[in-house]
Amino acid sequence: MRFLPVALLAASLSVLSSLAHTQGNAQAGFIKSDDERCHECHGADGNGDMGDGVGNIGKFPKLAGQNIDYLLKQLRDFRSGARDNDTMSIMAKSVNEPDLIDITAYYSSLPTMQGDGGGDKAKLQKIRTLYVQGDPARGLLPCQSCHGEAGKGGVDPGIPIIGGQHVRYLQKQLTEWRAAERKNSPGDIMRQVTNALSDAEIEAFSDYLSRQ
Numbered sequence: 001m002r003f004l005p006v007a008l009l010a011a012s013l014s015v016l017s018s019l020a021h022t023q024g025n026a027q028a029g030f031i032k033s034d035d036e037r038c039h040e041c042h043g044a045d046g047n048g049d050m051g052d053g054v055g056n057i058g059k060f061p062k063l064a065g066q067n068i069d070y071l072l073k074q075l076r077d078f079r080s081g082a083r084d085n086d087t088m089s090i091m092a093k094s095v096n097e098p099d100l101i102d103i104t105a106y107y108s109s110l111p112t113m114q115g116d117g118g119g120d121k122a123k124l125q126k127i128r129t130l131y132v133q134g135d136p137a138r139g140l141l142p143c144q145s146c147h148g149e150a151g152k153g154g155v156d157p158g159i160p161i162i163g164g165q166h167v168r169y170l171q172k173q174l175t176e177w178r179a180a181e182r183k184n185s186p187g188d189i190m191r192q193v194t195n196a197l198s199d200a201e202i203e204a205f206s207d208y209l210s211r212q
């Protein structure tokens with residue numbers, strides 16, 4: 001009987017290690033993301049401004065410190081066609097599921113993406129108010145209620161960190177949602193959110209968020 005607790009402990013440890021495995025192995029993910037060429041566009045540091053010249057700056061999203069659940073969902077969406085992008089559809093289909101889990105574990109383990117902290121203070125303050133409070137008069141939900149303070153997440157693992165992301169990438173996503181060209185948010189929530197936004201507001205949100 002004295003040994004029973006040890007056996008139980010061993011059993012629970014094996015459950016834990018299998019859970020740890022499904023969470024992905026970040027060290028293996030580093031090697032796999034290099035082999036699978038993710039670094040060529042998203043960087044080994046996950047800051048995504050690699051590429052073949054000035055024309056590509058800000059085109060490749062930062063993945064550094066991004067929520068793993070969000071990253072995996074995007075890769076599955078690229079694979080199924082729920083999210084449309086020619087390059088990423090090919091990339092996501094070329095990597096098997098266990099490798100994708102390790103790769104996303106690697107990127108999400110990196111120091112979280114950061115902006116430069118600059119920008120026009122008065123302009124940023126104005127759009128920050130809209131970010132924090134929304135606008136009930138036109139049914140605009142506060143971004144902060146889902147994306148957290150300054151876009152740094154922490155509300156739900158399925159909701160991405162957007163503070164510190166590239167401005168060009170942010171602007172493209174918001175514009176595509178409003179045009180119903182990106183359609184993969186749960187309950188089509190991001191389509192509803194962006195529906196109420198003007199071009200100038202999309203630009204201002206992208207500027208504000210990319211600075212954080």
Ligand code: HEC
Pocket residue numbers: 033036037038039040041042059060061062063071072074075084085087088091092095103160172
């Ligand atoms: C040739 C360049 C290129 C390569 C190689 C590449 N990506 Fe991408 N990736 C992109 C681009 C461009 C986008 C943005 C697509 C868009 O604008 O919607 C993207 C988007 C993503 C996103 C969505 C990020 C977000 O914030 O929603 C993830 C996750 C991702 N890539 C992971 C990977 C992984 C993992 C690999 C390696 C298996 C990889 N990518 C290889 C160019 C690339």
Ligand code: HEC
Pocket residue numbers: 061073131141142143144145146147158159160161162170173174184185186189190193205
């Ligand atoms: C009710 C919750 C909710 C609100 C409010 C909300 N979002 Fe989102 N947002 C989401 C979810 C969930 C996703 C991820 C969708 C997916 O799975 O593809 C997302 C995705 C995004 C992305 C894409 C990030 C990437 O890496 O591709 C951007 C940019 C974004 N939201 C900006 C905003 C802005 C700006 C506002 C306010 C004007 C806002 N969101 C309000 C839930 C919300």
